[in-house]
Amino acid sequence: MDTSSVLWTLISIFYIGLSYFAALCLIFGLLSKLYGYLRTPMPWPEVVTPAPETEGGAIMRVVGDVLIFPNLFKADKYLWAGAWVFHIALAAILFRHLRYFTYPVPSLVLSMETVALFFGYLFGVTILYLFWRRLALPRSLYISNIPDYFALVLLGGIAASGILVSYWLHVNIVDVKAYILGLMTLRPTPPPAHPLFLVHLTLVLILMIYFPFSKLLHAGGIFFSPARNQPYQIQNPGHRYINPWDQSVGD
Amino acid sequence: MKFDETPIVKDPAKEGLSPPNIRENASAAVRCYPSKPKDTQAIGLPGERVPNWQEKGIAKFAELLEKNKALRVYMDICVRCGACTDKCQFYLGTGDPQNFPVMRAELMRKVYRRYFTPAGRANTLSEAADFDEEMLEKWYTYFYQCSECRRCSVFCPYGIDTAEITMAAREIMASIGVSTKYVTEVVAKVYERGNNLGIPPAAWKDNCEFLEQDVEEETGKPIRFPVDDYGADILLVPPSADNFANVDTMIGYGKLFYALGIRWTTSTYCNEGGNFGLFLNYQNLKKVNKRIIDAARMLNVKTIIWGECGHAWRGAILTPTLNGPMDMFDPPYPYHISQFIVKMIRQGAFEGRIDKSANDDYIVTYHDPCNTARAGQLLDEPREILRYCVNHFIEMPRNTIREKTFCCGAGGGLLTDELMPIRMAGGKPRAMAVKHTGANYLATICAICKAQLPESMHYWDVPVKVGGTIDLFARALLL
Numbered sequence: 031m032d033t034s035s036v037l038w039t040l041i042s043i044f045y046i047g048l049s050y051f052a053a054l055c056l057i058f059g060l061l062s063k064l065y066g067y068l069r070t071p072m073p074w075p076e077v078v079t080p081a082p083e084t085e086g087g088a089i090m091r092v093v094g095d096v097l098i099f100p101n102l103f104k105a106d107k108y109l110w111a112g113a114w115v116f117h118i119a120l121a122a123i124l125f126r127h128l129r130y131f132t133y134p135v136p137s138l139v140l141s142m143e144t145v146a147l148f149f150g151y152l153f154g155v156t157i158l159y160l161f162w163r164r165l166a167l168p169r170s171l172y173i174s175n176i177p178d179y180f181a182l183v184l185l186g187g188i189a190a191s192g193i194l195v196s197y198w199l200h201v202n203i204v205d206v207k208a209y210i211l212g213l214m215t216l217r218p219t220p221p222p223a224h225p226l227f228l229v230h231l232t233l234v235l236i237l238m239i240y241f242p243f244s245k246l247l248h249a250g251g252i253f254f255s256p257a258r259n260q261p262y263q264i265q266n267p268g269h270r271y272i273n274p275w276d277q278s279v280g281d
Numbered sequence: 282m283k284f285d286e287t288p289i290v291k292d293p294a295k296e297g298l299s300p301p302n303i304r305e306n307a308s309a310a311v312r313c314y315p316s317k318p319k320d321t322q323a324i325g326l327p328g329e330r331v332p333n334w335q336e337k338g339i340a341k342f343a344e345l346l347e348k349n350k351a352l353r354v355y356m357d358i359c360v361r362c363g364a365c366t367d368k369c370q371f372y373l374g375t376g377d378p379q380n381f382p383v384m385r386a387e388l389m390r391k392v393y394r395r396y397f398t399p400a401g402r403a404n405t406l407s408e409a410a411d412f413d414e415e416m417l418e419k420w421y422t423y424f425y426q427c428s429e430c431r432r433c434s435v436f437c438p439y440g441i442d443t444a445e446i447t448m449a450a451r452e453i454m455a456s457i458g459v460s461t462k463y464v465t466e467v468v469a470k471v472y473e474r475g476n477n478l479g480i481p482p483a484a485w486k487d488n489c490e491f492l493e494q495d496v497e498e499e500t501g502k503p504i505r506f507p508v509d510d511y512g513a514d515i516l517l518v519p520p521s522a523d524n525f526a527n528v529d530t531m532i533g534y535g536k537l538f539y540a541l542g543i544r545w546t547t548s549t550y551c552n553e554g555g556n557f558g559l560f561l562n563y564q565n566l567k568k569v570n571k572r573i574i575d576a577a578r579m580l581n582v583k584t585i586i587w588g589e590c591g592h593a594w595r596g597a598i599l600t601p602t603l604n605g606p607m608d609m610f611d612p613p614y615p616y617h618i619s620q621f622i623v624k625m626i627r628q629g630a631f632e633g634r635i636d637k638s639a640n641d642d643y644i645v646t647y648h649d650p651c652n653t654a655r656a657g658q659l660l661d662e663p664r665e666i667l668r669y670c671v672n673h674f675i676e677m678p679r680n681t682i683r684e685k686t687f688c689c690g691a692g693g694g695l696l697t698d699e700l701m702p703i704r705m706a707g708g709k710p711r712a713m714a715v716k717h718t719g720a721n722y723l724a725t726i727c728a729i730c731k732a733q734l735p736e737s738m739h740y741w742d743v744p745v746k747v748g749g750t751i752d753l754f755a756r757a758l759l760l
Contacts, residue, residue: 063357072350073563074602078434078442079658080684095438104685105364105436113362113438168303169366172378173387175408178361243400248439251358256351257431257440262658264598265613271602275348279605280571 042220045231049213052238059242060250067254071274077260088261095258112163116156122149123192130203130210147197154189157182177244184237191230201227300367304376311703313425313461320465323472324565327458334457335412339396341456342412342449346397351445356393358439359383365433365441370687371426374706379423382433382443388419389450417459424450425461426703428693429560430651435684447693452562460561463697467557468565475551475572476521482549488524489547496532502760504539506531509580510546516577517545517618518554519588520728523749527731530589533751537622540758541630545586551576554593555728560694567603570596574604584611586618589749591650591692591727594657617653619662619726622754626669631758639757640671646720647676647750648711648734649686650727660684663726663750670757681714689725691733708737716743724750 082088094100102110126146129135161182164174195201205222212219221231240246253259263269318328331337346353365382367373372380379385391410394401401409410416429444454460470479480488489506496504507513515538523530524547538545551572558566573596577585585607587597597615601607607614625631647667653659660683667674681687690707691700715723715738723734723745734747 067350067354070347070350070353073348074599076351076442076445078431078440078655078684080660081658095440099438101436101440102362102364102438105368109362109364164363167363169300169378169381170363172303173361173363173366173381173383175361177408243398245358245360248358248360251354252439254350254354255358255440256354257434257442257445264601264615264658267612270606273602276567279574280567280603 038220038223041228045221045228046213046218048235049218049231052235053213056238056241059239060247063242063247064250064254067251072256072260073273073275075260075262075264075271076256077262078257079262081260081262083262083266085261088259092253092255092259096252109163112156112159115152116160119149119153119156122146123153130207131214133207133211147193150189150193150196154186154193157186157189161186181240181244181246184233184240188230188233188237191226191233195224195227195230199224199226300373301376303378305378307377308371308375308380308426308703308706309377309422311426311700312422313463313697314699316460316462316465320462320469321458321460323469324465324561326455326460326465326562330458334417334459338412338417338453338457339392341453342392342396345449345452346393349445349449351442352449355386355439355441355446356390356397359386359390359441362438364436364438365443368433368436369427370430370432370690370707370710371428371703374690374709375703379419380426382437382441385423385427386441386443386446388416388423389446392416417454420450420454421459424454425695425700428651428688428691428695428707430688430692431655432651432685432687435655444693448559451560455562461694461697464557464560464694468561468569471553471557471569471572475549476553477555477557478521478525478553480521480525480552485521485524485547485549485552492524492528492531492535496535500536500760502539504532504535504760506535507544507546509549510544512581513544513546514583515543515545516580516582516585517547517588518551518573518576518585518593519547520555520590520593521553522728522732523588524552527728527749527752529752529755530731530749533749533755534588534618536755536758536760537751540634540760541625546580546582548576548580550579554587554590554596556592556596557694559592559595566596566599570600571604573597573600574607577610582610584614584616586616586621588618589726589728589751591652591729594659595652598657617657617659617662618751619653619659619666622751623662623665626665631669634759635670635757636759637670637672637757640722640753641673643671643722643746643753644673644675644718644720645671645722645724645753646674646715646718647682648689648715648723648725648730649682649684650725650730651686651688651692653726654686655684659726663724666750666754667724670754675718675720677714677718681710687711687714689727689730689733690737692727692729696729696732704733705737705740708733709741712737712741712743715745716741721745722753723747724753726750 082091099110099114126142128139164170201222201224208219209221322328361383369380369382392412394409424447427447429447431442431444434440434442467477474481486508489508492506556569558569587593594617600615676682687710691704731747738745
């Protein structure tokens with residue numbers, strides 16, 4: 031074996047190892063964080079009113095929060111527009127990436143062919159907007175910190191490298207899919223030897239490791255916010271709110 | 282019934298209520314007097330700062346993270362989007378960026394990251410800070426410049442509720458012997474005398490007798506203000522200020538129950554709804570609240586009605602959780618006086634007995650107290666009462682009412698003289714909104730609002746009388 035193939039073997043092993051490590055970090059990090067939220071009790075009714083009075087209503091309120099960000103809309107229309115488009119584009123892109131993880135690929139994913147690039151650009155543009163906003167508005171600048179910029183730069187890098195390898199400096203997507211399916215079936219193969227793709231992959235793996243331990247966890251935490259997910263049932267008979275760690279009536 | 286009939290006036294942001302420029306440390310020097318050992322010892326707190334306070338404080342923090350889902354979730358999920366930065370009345374009034382809800386919460390998150398997250402321990406990308414003297418000083422300053430009003434939560438995409446964060450920070454501080462004179466003094470008074478103002482039982486009875494004489498002279502009717510009447514139908518738990526400063530509200534209760542022919546009473550054991558335990562710690566919250574149930578049992582009443590008080594209603598909501606099932610009382614419970622009046626109105630109890638023109642000298646607007654609007658679902662009831670008893674009712678701009686209401690500027694244990702600068706600054710958005718309406722009567726259902734608003738309205742040069750909704754209702758009521 032010559033030097034370069036040894037090197038390539040080492041790089042492959044590194045990426046395979048890092049990929050598994052990142053996946054484990056994401057899954058177990060996320061599960062442990064969310065389990066922490068789940069098992070921690072809310073000792074008293076905490077919902078911010080006006081609130082729905084039924085469990086179904088409370089679920090709909092959280093679903094609404096996740097899908098259309100109504101509070102942000104009330105707070106700041108420009109931020110709402112930027113954030114909403116950003117998340118929609120992100121969701122579309124993640125969905126489109128199913129083509130690397132599934133066989134056969136669902137037809138809906140395939141039919142996105144024509145709009146995929148549009149969402150890619152949209153994602154990039156909203157990242158730029160959100161970044162600009164942090165710098166341009168004095169109050170946003172004041173509260174912004176390294177993690178805030180880091181998250182946007184990371185996503186921006188992922189978007190840029192992703193668009194490039196998909197539409198300009200093409201990576202062979204058969205190789206990409208072989209690599210991912212290899213990982214998933216525990217029969218790993220080397221990643222595509224495409225430098226820019228490796229940049230894209232590296233950034234994604236960093237994101238996966240970073241995700242459960244950062245503010246990006248809002249994606250899971252939003253389901254556990256007591257101010258939003260409790261129904262207001264104070265006066266409904268039979269709906270006494272119990273504090274799990276203190277059921278004494280006072281001394 | 283539709284309540285939103287008044288035309289929507291222009292956004293006050295276009296009328297001079299745009300957010301101020303950032304002024305670092307603008308309100309850093311406004312701080313509460315520290316508590317006195319005699320008060321803290323009386324309410325089960327350390328008399329002075331405990332020796333190993335850092336360790337103890339972090340241990341308390343760890344305990345609260347295990348016990349309070351809201352705290353745990355809200356420590357992690359803020360993305361610092363900035364939606365809340367122009368929503369807090371204390372930022373709008375002062376320009377101090379530490380009064381951004383996000384920065385207030387960050388004071389706690391920095392400590393959380395240092396002691397409870399891997400990245401914070403390693404001090405890498407995330408911003409973490411030690412729980413040291415400087416940090417404690419900031420906590421003491423800025424967690425007592427928060428009125429726990431929850432306005433920020435309404436605008437946060439995740440509903441992050443700074444009130445829960447402030448309450449946790451104050452609980453941690455209280456556990457290591459750091460608390461304010463005002464709040465601890467008030468709680469100590471409740472245990473000693475039964476109410477926040479420290480009115481002794483004899484004086485409470487005297488006040489009620491004076492009121493009976495006055496009202497009888499004025500109306501010619503034998504309107505009673507019963508005290509400790511065993512076996513009454515209703516125990517009224519007013520804020521004690523209603524029998525002291527806001528007597529028109531107290532007269533309102535008397536006329537209301539007289540008109541309905543209901544036997545009611547107040548209790549000298551507990552003549553206070555406003556629960557300052559909310560501003561201090563869980564143990565006192567629970568203990569203060571229990572007095573209400575005990576008083577009701579002692580007097581063997583059928584049900585309890587909470588008077589016009591915001592924090593009392595917040596406490597009332599927690600009552601079945603804190604102090605056990607209320608099954609021994611007639612439902613609904615907890616029950617608010619506004620809900621009671623609305624029910625009576627709808628049953629026709631006041632048919633033909635209301636003369637709206639009695640209030641024609643007033644153009645009335647309504648200030649939603651933060652706790653009735655954002656914690657207690659009482660948004661429509663007070664408005665229904667007002668529309669039933671006044672001819673001229675006008676709403677303030679839409680982004681300053683209902684769940685978007687501004688705090689009066691003195692809730693959450695801030696109603697103390699040494700905080701006057703922050704109170705007046707925090708009262709500005711509300712004052713501007715009232716000015717916008719041109720009303721000359723500002724109705725509200727909270728004793729703290731009724732104490733703060735006259736001062737802040739005077740300060741901001743808004744000529745308006747402040748009073749309860751029941752005051753107006755009683756004026757219009759034909760006896």
